[in-house]
Each structure stands twice: as structure tokens, then as C-alpha cells.
Amino acid sequence: MIWKLDGTREIKEIEKKIREKERTHGAGWNWMSQKISNRYHLELVSEVVGHARQLSQSEKEKLESYIGTNKTCYATGAGVEKRIVKEWIKKHPDLTRSEYIELLNSLYEGESVNEISIAGELLESSPRLKKTVEPKYIDIWLNRLHGWAEVDSLCQSKFSADEVLANWSEWKGLLMKLALDSNVHKKRASLVLLTKPVRDSEDPRLIDLAFENINILKKHRDILVTKAISWLLRDLIKHNRERVQTYLRENSDTLPKIALRETKTKLLTGRKTPAGHIKHD
Numbered sequence: 001m002i003w004k005l006d007g008t009r010e011i012k013e014i015e016k017k018i019r020e021k022e023r024t025h026g027a028g029w030n031w032m033s034q035k036i037s038n039r040y041h042l043e044l045v046s047e048v049v050g051h052a053r054q055l056s057q058s059e060k061e062k063l064e065s066y067i068g069t070n071k072t073c074y075a076t077g078a079g080v081e082k083r084i085v086k087e088w089i090k091k092h093p094d095l096t097r098s099e100y101i102e103l104l105n106s107l108y109e110g111e112s113v114n115e116i117s118i119a120g121e122l123l124e125s126s127p128r129l130k131k132t133v134e135p136k137y138i139d140i141w142l143n144r145l146h147g148w149a150e151v152d153s154l155c156q157s158k159f160s161a162d163e164v165l166a167n168w169s170e171w172k173g174l175l176m177k178l179a180l181d182s183n184v185h186k187k188r189a190s191l192v193l194l195t196k197p198v199r200d201s202e203d204p205r206l207i208d209l210a211f212e213n214i215n216i217l218k219k220h221r222d223i224l225v226t227k228a229i230s231w232l233l234r235d236l237i238k239h240n241r242e243r244v245q246t247y248l249r250e251n252s253d254t255l256p257k258i259a260l261r262e263t264k265t266k267l268l269t270g271r272k273t274p275a276g277h278i279k280h281d
Helices: 007-023 031-051 058-069 081-090 097-108 114-123 135-142 148-155 161-166 168-180 184-201 204-217 225-248 257-269
Strands: none
Touching: 031 081, 031 097, 031 114, 031 204, 058 148, 081 114, 097 114, 097 135, 114 148, 135 148, 135 168, 135 184, 148 184, 148 225, 161 168, 161 184, 168 184, 168 204, 184 204, 184 225, 204 225, 225 257
């Protein structure tokens, strides 16, 4: 059985859902920005669907299972979505802050994993507008995300140490809140969001918070969390080798085994796995 991709039907279905949101949006001050963002949303999704390839049902299920999504997934080649977003940005150089935020809100409410990843590309490719994104939006967007790929498309390397430290009180509040949230995807986010900042900077505020969140989550055994703990510990080695070594010794009985194994290997070899082993993330 081949999973058919009917571009016209797919786009009309997405358009129908977006128009329904538009009708029920109300008469708020940003109604026009919402309407414009919906048009932009459709432009981007149309490009994704147009570049997607057909999958058999088994291929589709395997792909969606691997990335952990509970949404539709359109199969696009490597780098396709990045190119789509870069070309789209060139066509919309005057995008305003309100339009940008409304577009991200709309994409993060999407029914496909591709809308989520497109939103992540918009964050990466629009540094000027990204600086206007308040940490509270990340918490809201995470409510709709499911699986490591969706979480990481929002959180992995999207926000630098400088950006986090420039609004430290709000970022610290968000990252601590996420670590304590019952939603496992938010727990993962509380760790992944810190991976780039601790690689970028030796600022003790970032380092202390990273160890604090690891400490909060070290007994959690969901793979979404255990792998993220390993990831953050390995990235902490760059500026905090001795502290990581001490932390491993003092917490060897409570840390996830995968985090202990991969971090020790990174300390010894510079890699997370021994030479010759296949990487899985």
C-alpha cells in the first residue's frame, strides 16, 4: 500500500482548519496579523507538501515512530525545509514582529510535524525577529509538541548564551518550571535548551542551572529525559570538565546508566561512544 500524497487535497484540508481558527479568533487587536500569518502559514506548508515524496504505509509508520511524533509527517529531503524557509524569508523582508509571532503560533498549532520543524527553521533563520521571542512563548509552544524530534526542533541550538543571559530572570524561571513540569517533553526541553548556552559560555549562572536541572531529573527514567541528561553533561565538559567528573562520582548511583556511560566515554575519548559504535542520536 502506498500512502498517497494529493497536494491539492492536503492543502485544502490545512486551509480549512486555518480558516476555522481565523473565524473563531475574535476581534482582538492582532486580528489582521493573525489573518496575514495564516496566509504565510499556507505558503510555507504548500511548499513542504509540494516537495514531499510518497511513502509506503510501512515507511510512513517507521518514520513517525522513529521521530516519536503523533502528527502527520511529510517526507522531504535533507535540507529542503531549510531552503524553503530561506527563500520564503527573502520574499518577505518586511515581516513585522507581530506577524512573526502569530505565524509561529499558527505553525506550532499545526497538524504535521513539518509545520513544527518549519517553525524551528524560522527561529534559526530570523535572528533579528527571534530576539523578540519572549521565553513564555516557548512554554506555550511546547504544549503541542510530542517526541524528541519536535522538542529538539524548537530547543536545540535555537537560543544562544547571550540571548538567554540578556533576559536571565525570565529564562531561569522558564527553565526551572519546565524541569518540574509533569509533561515529559517539557522536562526534556529544560535540558536541551541549555546545551548550546553551556557550550557557548562559562557563565556560572548557566552552569549552575544546568546541574540543578540535571539533579532534579536524574532519577527520571524516560528515554526522552535520560538521553537529554547525557547530552547536557557531555556539553558541560567543554568548560567544566572537573565539575562533571566530580558530579559523576557523587551521583553514580542515581544518574541514568546511559548518561554515566556516554559521559565517561566522552571524558576519556572525546566521543560519546567508543570508536566503531553507531550513533543513534
